[in-house]
Amino acid sequence: xxLTPEQQALLDGAxxxxxxxxxxxxxxxGECFGATRMVPVTSRNGHIVTSFGLSMLGPVxxxxxxLIEQGALSGQAFSADPRPLDPAxxxxxxxxxxxxxxxxxxxxxxxxxxxxxxxxxxxxxxxxYQPEVGNRPAPGDVLSWAESSxxxxxxSVLGARxxxxxxxxxxxxxxxxFVPEFGLLxxxxxxxxxxxxxxxxxxxxxxxxxxxxGMKVMEEVPYIRGLDxxxxxxxxxxxxxxxxxMGAASASNGAVGLYHVEGLTPEARxxxxxxIAPDARVYRIDDAELERVRASYPVMWKKPGARPKxxxxxxxxxxxxxxxxxxxxxxxxxxxxxxxxxQVPTVLTAAPAVAKAFRKTDAYAxxxxxxxxxxxxxxxxxxxxxxxxxxxxxxxxxxLRTYSTARYCTDRxxxxxxxxxxxxxxxxxx
Numbered sequence: 001x002x003l004t005p006e007q008q009a010l011l012d013g014a015x016x017x018x019x020x021x022x023x024x025x026x027x028x029x030g031e032c033f034g035a036t037r038m039v040p041v042t043s044r045n046g047h048i049v050t051s052f053g054l055s056m057l058g059p060v061x062x063x064x065x066x067l068i069e070q071g072a073l074s075g076q077a078f079s080a081d082p083r084p085l086d087p088a089x090x091x092x093x094x095x096x097x098x099x100x101x102x103x104x105x106x107x108x109x110x111x112x113x114x115x116x117x118x119x120x121x122x123x124x125x126x127x128x129y130q131p132e133v134g135n136r137p138a139p140g141d142v143l144s145w146a147e148s149s150x151x152x153x154x155x156s157v158l159g160a161r162x163x164x165x166x167x168x169x170x171x172x173x174x175x176x177x178f179v180p181e182f183g184l185l186x187x188x189x190x191x192x193x194x195x196x197x198x199x200x201x202x203x204x205x206x207x208x209x210x211x212x213x214g215m216k217v218m219e220e221v222p223y224i225r226g227l228d229x230x231x232x233x234x235x236x237x238x239x240x241x242x243x244x245x246m247g248a249a250s251a252s253n254g255a256v257g258l259y260h261v262e263g264l265t266p267e268a269r270x271x272x273x274x275x276i277a278p279d280a281r282v283y284r285i286d287d288a289e290l291e292r293v294r295a296s297y298p299v300m301w302k303k304p305g306a307r308p309k310x311x312x313x314x315x316x317x318x319x320x321x322x323x324x325x326x327x328x329x330x331x332x333x334x335x336x337x338x339x340x341x342x343q344v345p346t347v348l349t350a351a352p353a354v355a356k357a358f359r360k361t362d363a364y365a366x367x368x369x370x371x372x373x374x375x376x377x378x379x380x381x382x383x384x385x386x387x388x389x390x391x392x393x394x395x396x397x398x399x400l401r402t403y404s405t406a407r408y409c410t411d412r413x414x415x416x417x418x419x420x421x422x423x424x425x426x427x428x429x430x
Contacts, residue, residue: 001027001030001031001035001036001037001038001180002036002037003027003037003038004038007023007038007176007178010022010023010176011023011024011027015071015072016070016071016072017070018066018067018069018070018071018072019070019072019175019176022067022072022172022175022176023176025169025172026038026169026172026173026176026178026179026180027180029169029180030179030180030181030182031180033180033182033183034182035180035181035182036181037180037181038176038178038179038180038181039142039178039179039180039181039185040142040177040178041075041076041142041143041144041173041174041177041178041179042140042141042142043076043137043138043141043142043143043144043160044076044135044137044141045076045077045078045079045119045128045134045135046074046076046077046078046079046117046143046144046145046170046171046173046174047078047079047080047081047128047135047143047145047146047147047150047170048078048079048080048081048113048146048167048170048171048174049080049081049145049146049147049167049170050080050081050167050168050171051080051081051082051083051084051113051124051378052081052083052084052103052106052109052378052381053084053103053104053105053106053107053108053109053110054102054103054105055101055102055103055104055105057105057109060109060168061105061108061109061112063168064109064112064113064116065112067116067175068112068115068116072175073115073116073117073175074116074117074171074174074175075117075174075175075176075177076117076174077117077118077119078116078117078118078119078123078135078171078174079118079119079123079124079125079128079133079135080113080118080123080124081124081125081126081147081378082124082125082126082317082349082376082377082378082381083106083124083376083377083378083381084099084102084103084106084377084378084381084382084384085099085103085106085377085381086375086376086377088373088375089347089373089375089377089382090310090345090347090373091388094387095385095387095388098385098387099385102385103381116171117174119134119135120134122352122353122356122376123135123352124351124352124376125317125350125351125352125353125354125376126147126149126150126315126316126317126378127149127150127153127244127316127317127319127351128147128150128351129150129153129154129158130317130319130320130351130353130354132320132351132353132354132357133351133353133354134353136158137154137158137160138158138160139158139159139160139266140159140160140161141154141160141161142160142161142162142179142185143160143161143162144162144165144169144170144171144172144173144174144179145162145165145170146164146165146166146167146169146170148164148248148251148252148255148257149244149247149248149251149252149316149399150316151163151164151165151251151257152247152248152250152251152256152257152258152259153243153244153247153248155184155190155257155258156243156247156258156259156260156261156265157235157240157243157244157247157265157266158266159265159266159267161184161185161190162184162185162257163179163182163183163184163185163257164184164219164251164255164257165179183257184221184257184258189221190221190258190267190275191221191275191276191277192220192221192222192223192260192275192276192277192280193217193220193221193277193279193280193281194216194217194220194221194222194223194280194281194282194283195222195223195225195276195280195281195282195283196213196217196222196223196224196225196282196283196285197225197226197282197283197284197285198224198225198226198227198229198285199226199284199285199286200226200230200285200286200287200290201286201287202287203230204227204230204285204290205290205410205411206242206243206245206246206249207245207246207249207396207397207398207408207410208249208290208293208294208398208410209227209246209249209285209290210245210246210247210248210249210250210251210253210398211249211250211253211293211398212285212289212290212293213246213249213250213254213256213259213283213285214249214250214251214252214253214254214255214256215253215254215293216254216283217250217254217256217283218254218255218256219254219255219256219257220256221256221257221258221259221260222250222256222259222260222283223259223260223262223268223273223275223276223280224259224260224261224262225262226262227261227262227264228261228262228263228264231243231261231264232264233263233264233269234264235264235265237319237321238321239264240319241319241321241322243261243265244316244319245316245397245398247259248315248316248397248398248399249398249399251399252398252399252402252403253398253399253402260275294408297401297407297408299407300405300407301392301405301407302390302392303392306392307344307392307421307423308344308392308393308394308407308417308423309344309345309391309392309393310344310345310346310347310391310392310393310394311342311344311345311346311347311393311394311395311414311417311418312347312349312379312382312393312394312395312397312400312406313326313346313347313348313349313395313396313397313414314326314348314349314350314379314396314397315349315378315379315380315395315397315399315400316397316399317349317350317351317354317376318348318349318350318354319350319354320350320354320357320358322350323348323350323354323355323358323374324358324361324363326348327348327358327363327364327366327367327372328363328367329415330342330346330367330370330372330415330418330419331366331367331370333415333416333418333419333420334370334419336419337419337420339419339420340369340370341369341370341371342370342371342372342418342419343417343418343419343420343421344394344417344418344421345371345373346370346371346372346373346418347372347373347374347375347377347379348372348373348374348375349374349375349376349377349378349379350374350376351376352376355374355375355376358374359374372418379395379397379400379404379406380399380400380403380404383400383403383404383405383406384403384404389404389405390405391405392407393405393406393407394406394407394409394413394414394417394423395407395408395409395414396408396409396410396411396414409423
C-alpha cells in the first residue's frame, strides 16, 4: 500500500492510537484485495449498517467508547440502518420481552452514534438515498457504505462508487476520510462480466428478476439488456423504485454491488456496450426462467398451509411513491372485499422522514382506519429471533425472504392476503 505522507502520519499515530488503528485496519483491508493506494471519500455523508443494540455486541460498544474518548470521530455526518424496535409493530408480550433482552443496549448505542456523528436523531433507514432523508450521493462520489441494498442502488442508479464493505469498516472510511481503491471504485471493476438478456412477455416482477440475476452472477457485474422495453429510458420515481427492489434482491440473493441497465442507468447511457467485458457470458431470462426461480424458494414455515399472522411490506424501506400507492391499494382492496380493516396484521415500512410526511396527508387519515401500521422498523431485526422466526409471515421482499423464514409473495398476492385473508399458494405447497 502506497500511502501519502498525511496518511502515513495517521498510521504512525499523529492523531492518537485509535486513529492509527483505524488506518491500519483500512490498510490491511485494502491489501487483502490488492489495493495499492487510498482514495478520498468524497460524498457529503456516510452511512453505517450496524444500527442495532444487541446485548452480545460488547466489542462494538468498547470500540465506540475508545474512538469517542480519543476524538477519532466520523469526518462525515452519517445515517444508519433502521432501528430493530417499534412498539407500534404487532407483537405478543413474550416477544416484547425477548426484544427488550436482545436489544438491551439500543439506547446506549444510539447515544454513542450521536457522539460519533449521526446525521439526525431520525436518520435510521436502509434507503438513506431517498430525497426526504438527505443522504443522496452525487454521480462519481466515492462512498464508504456497507448496507448492501444502498450500495447497489448508489452504484447503479446514482452513478456513485462504493464497494460492498462490511459493518464498522464503512465507519472507519468516514473517520479516516479515505478508503482503499479496488473493485467497484475502479473503471475495470465496473466492467460487466455478465450479460443478462431479458426476453419476457410481461413486465418481470422486480423482486424475482433481481433474485434470478443475483443467484446466477453472484458478485459479478451484470449488464441487463431488454429491461428498458418495460422501464423506458428515464429514471422516474417509479423506475427508481423498480430498480431499488430489483437491486436489493440481486444483492441479497447473490452479492451484486453494481448492475448496468442498457439505455437507462447512468454509465450504461454514457458508455453503452463498451461496459461489457470481451469474455462476458450471457444469461437469458424469460417468463419460464422466472417461474423456475420463484418455484425454487423453500417454504420455511412450520406449517406451510398456516394462516399468515403478519405481513411486512417494504424491505428495503418504501419510497414516498410506493408508500402512497400501497396505502391506496389497501384501502381500495378492503372496500372491494367488503372489509374495513386488514385481515392480517400489516406493517408498511419507510424511512422516518418519508413516514412523517405521509402521516400529514389525507391519504394517511383514510389509511389509518384500516388497522395497518406505518413503521420505520427493520423487518429483518424483528424476525431475527426464535419466537418471531417461527411465525408465518408473508412479505413482498425477496431480501427479507432470504434472511428470515418469511414467505415471498408478489405485490398482488400480498395485497389479496391482507385485504381478504386469503393467500394463493402459487404452485401449491412445496
